Amino acid sequence: MGQMAATADSVxxxxxxxxxxxxxxxAIRDMITFALQRAGMExxxxxxxxxxxxxxxENRPDLVLMxxxxPGVSGLELTRRLRKDPFTADIPIIMLTAKVTEDDKVTGLEAGTDDYIIKPFSPRELMARIRAVIRRTSPADEDGQIRQxxxxxxxxxxxxxxxxxELHMGPTEYRMLEFFMSHPGRAYSRNQLLDHVWGANAYLEERTVDVHIRRLRKALEPAGVSAYLQTVRGHGYRFMAEN
Amino acid sequence: MGQMAATADSVxxxxxxxxxxxxxxxAIRDMITFALQRAGMExxxxxxxxxxxxxxxENRPDLVLMxxxxPGVSGLELTRRLRKDPFTADIPIIMLTAKVTEDDKVTGLEAGTDDYIIKPFSPRELMARIRAVIRRTSPADEDGQIRQxxxxxxxxxxxxxxxxxELHMGPTEYRMLEFFMSHPGRAYSRNQLLDHVWGANAYLEERTVDVHIRRLRKALEPAGVSAYLQTVRGHGYRFMAEN
DNA sequence: CATGCGTATTACAGAATAATTACAAGCGCG
DNA sequence: CGCGCTTGTAATTATTCTGTAATACGCATG
Known part of the structure; x- marks a missing residue:
């Protein structure tokens, strides 16, 4: 559950x-395209x-909505094909369907669909599901790598x-970066950082966090990415790769 | 451990x-008050x-526990009254009761109660129910986003x-906007805003609110939505996306 | 259209908050 | 033991925010 919540942020x-x-x-393609683009997705x-x-x-997507x-090859069949190819096997798939029977659900899930949306659906619901699926899937580090x-x-x-x-940094800075990169975009207060990075029973000055942020930024400097580590005034800090 | 923490955070x-x-x-009031405050609620x-x-x-709560x-006006009757007034109609209500019959449940739900807790209850259960109801009623979606x-x-x-x-604004303006967007369309007096945005024990000039409204409007200007923040002459302010 | 009350806007100095630097103590290891 | 590296804190500086007061503006009412 914590997992869920933790990963939820990254969305x-x-x-x-x-x-x-x-x-x-x-018509449906256009509607969805419009909604997604408005929400800042490609x-x-x-x-x-x-x-x-x-x-x-040509262009591997992070998610397929089908x-x-x-006509011709059905969504179900397409799903099977995508799952077969290693290149596409782990692309999450959401199925749009008017079908509502249990049978279909079972079939769909067996074929490797990640979620269902039953028509008619609201753009809002669509977005929520997409985010949920991406969240569930994305911070995955297959071989222990986290990229941001x-x-x-x-x-x-x-x-x-x-x-x-390789960028060199102290152990504390490394743990802090690992935490941040595992929860990108989420703003944390100094106390939360003390909890998560130092552990629940470390009693340090809040300001100590500032210093380690400084050290981490300095360590990221040679890569020119120290701006990823952002200050959230009146609250704490946040790690964000873009924007 | 990170688990629990993460979950608690998100709430x-x-x-x-x-x-x-x-x-x-x-005795019950004090017990509950103590438990809630320990859990970081006001x-x-x-x-x-x-x-x-x-x-x-005076001070619109996010939830009423009754x-x-x-003696006098019963909880049920109070619920009815709250539901009748538009200002209070959508405040979620949790009823504390020793009654357990189906009849009561039905009556209570008809009157607009959101949940029940049957005495005796543990503080833990109480907290869980409160969080559930707040989550259910909060305008923030599962990703913690509020759209207006x-x-x-x-x-x-x-x-x-x-x-x-991204629109940049100071911490106070952010808190104010968060409050407004969580309660769209509702007018608040300056004193209510001081209470909700600054906290119950801030003693400031009422006019200070005007200045922060101004600052928030200025911050919303680049997005062209500063008109969402409307003046309610003789009373205070209101946030409304449409119109 | 003048008046009065309520709101908008601006300026500013003090207060908060964050960045940066310096330093001494701690630690691991040869 | 002594060296290099890391850590937490404190002190200092830089930056941003905040509350207030002063002033300008707008609207309703008579």
Missing amino acids: LTQKQPRVLVVDDES CHAAADAQEALLAIS DWMM GDLTLDTVSRRVLHDNQ | LTQKQPRVLVVDDES CHAAADAQEALLAIS DWMM GDLTLDTVSRRVLHDNQ
Whole structure:
């Protein structure tokens, strides 16, 4: 649960998610595209499975939103194909469907769909689901790497990399960066940082955090990314790769 | 551990909820007040319906916790009255009761109660119910975002966005906007704003509010939405996205 | 259209808050 | 033990924010 909450943050703060919409009805494609772009996502559209596969191979999306019912290759079938190819296997998929029976749910989930949205749906609901799925999927570090912007944190070798160049920093700064990069975009108070980075039973001055922020920024300086570490005046700090 | 902490944060990341306890037994009032304050909530108490109505009109709480059985006006009756007044109609209410029959449940729910807690209850359960109700009624979606018109307030990253563009403002203006966006369309007097935005024990000039309204408007200017912040002449201010 | 009350706007000095620097104590390791 | 590196705190400086008061403006009322 904490996990969920923790990962939840990253949602909107990550790089802008790239979504591919696959639906044969252009009206729906346009509606969704409009809604997503308004919400700051990068959105592409495909009218059928063929187009979709092409678009995906050219430009791997972070999420695919597809209609269940399509002429030719169905959404279900398309899902199966995507799951088969290692290149696309872990792209999350949300299915748009008018079907509501349990049977379909089971079939869909077996085929590797991550979520369902039953038509008709509100743009608001759509957005919420998309965010939920992206959240659930994204901070995934397959081999222990966390990437944010130009920074890569390798939790296995315990190194921070930029352009294959290692950035040197003290243990405390490393832990702090790891925490921040695991929860990008979320603002933390100094006390929360003391809790999360130092541990629940460390009793230090709040201002100590400032100093370590300073040290971390200095360590990130050579990579030119010290601006990722932002001050939230009156509250604390936040790590954000972009914007 | 990070788990718990993370979860707790996400709940308390928000502004601290203001709860009003209405119970004729001072022992219970004190117990609850103590528990809530320990949990970081702002808690006020009233001994009967009359006091409650007064307290509410002075200082609109985010939630009312009331005893079913009270001398004079009963909890049920108080609920009805609160529901009738537009100013208080959507304040969530949790009823404390020893009654357990189905009949009572039905009556209570019809009157507009949001939840029940049957005595005796543990502080832990109390807290859980309160959080659940507040979460359910809060305008913030699951990502901690509050949207009103063209404005998005991201409580997680502590940013105010318009077209993915961040609007900069001071901490006080941010808190004020958060309050307004959480209670859209509702007019507040300067004193109420001082209470809700600055906290119960801030003693400032009423006119100070004007200045911060001005500052907030100025901050909203680049987004072209400063008109959302409306003056209610002779009373105070109101935030309204549409019109 | 003049008057009076309430609001908007501006300026400013003191208060808060954050950045930066310096330093002494602690730690791990050869 | 002594060296280098790390840490927490305190002191100092830089920056931003805040509350107040002074002034200008606007609206309603007679």
